[in-house]
Amino acid sequence: MMLEPSIDELQKKINSKYTLVTLAARRARQMSETGESLIENPKSNQYVGIALEEIIAEELTVKEEE
Known part of the structure; x- marks a missing residue:
């Protein structure tokens, strides 16, 4: 079973x-x-999966601390 989005794409x-x-x-x-x-x-259909899709779409990001 292949997970989408892949961990490699997410880690980019x-x-x-x-x-x-x-x-x-x-x-x-x-x-x-x-x-x-x-x-x-x-x-x-799962919230975690949707969150991961948001990360790939760059709608959800992490603010870097200074």
Whole structure:
């Protein structure tokens, strides 16, 4: 079974696996409360999958600390 989007593509957007997982989980929790997505017509039916699609689409990013 192939997961979409792939971890390799996701890590091109967000370097740290820990940050990636944390961001996706927080965004999934937020979507479960609001039901709103940042992208139109997501492929996934799961909130975490939609969050990962948002990362690939660069709608969801991490602010770098200075």
